[in-house]
Amino acid sequence: MTADTSPTSSTSSTSLIVCPHCHTTNRLDIGDVANATCGRCQQPMHSSKPVALDGASLNKHISRSAMPVLVDFWAPWCGPCRTMAPQFEAAAVDLAGEVLLAKVDTEAHQDVGARFNIRSIPTLALFKDGREVARTSGAMSRADLVKWARGQT
Numbered sequence: 001m002t003a004d005t006s007p008t009s010s011t012s013s014t015s016l017i018v019c020p021h022c023h024t025t026n027r028l029d030i031g032d033v034a035n036a037t038c039g040r041c042q043q044p045m046h047s048s049k050p051v052a053l054d055g056a057s058l059n060k061h062i063s064r065s066a067m068p069v070l071v072d073f074w075a076p077w078c079g080p081c082r083t084m085a086p087q088f089e090a091a092a093v094d095l096a097g098e099v100l101l102a103k104v105d106t107e108a109h110q111d112v113g114a115r116f117n118i119r120s121i122p123t124l125a126l127f128k129d130g131r132e133v134a135r136t137s138g139a140m141s142r143a144d145l146v147k148w149a150r151g152q153t
């Protein structure tokens with residue numbers, strides 16, 4: 001399937017990972033995500049910052065990427081969302097290469113909020129292997145976010 005001849009990859013297999021920067025699908029060893037760069041945009045294949053997604057890019061990440069995606073459904077007018085934002089950013093540093101942290105503005109993308117049946121914000125949803133595996137509502141601290149995400153993957 002691939003021309004990978006790396007002698008170090010014998011115990012693992014390649015996966016499809018969607019680039020957090022340009023949303024191009026790359027094939028690589030999931031263990032190499034921390035060191036790999038995107039074949040298209042040349043940026044790292046992991047992100048230590050939350051990435052803003054819309055409906056199309058969110059779809060691509062949750063349906064095509066082997067990397068779990070933790071989505072913060074938020075809105076600019078939501079006080080608890082703004083309070084949680086720095087905590088979410090800090091958690092993205094802790095989870096870089098393990099889980100991609102993403103933000104969806106449910107005011108700018110109301111169709112996405114409706115599609116995922118977001119009733120209150122902030123809502124955090126974790127997607128893995130093409131499906132939603134966990135969801136919680138309400139602001140969380142950095143430590144709780146990391147613990148919650150790791151507990152589901």
Ligand SMILES: [Zn+2]
Pocket residue numbers: 019020021022023024038039040041042043
């Ligand atoms: Zn890229």
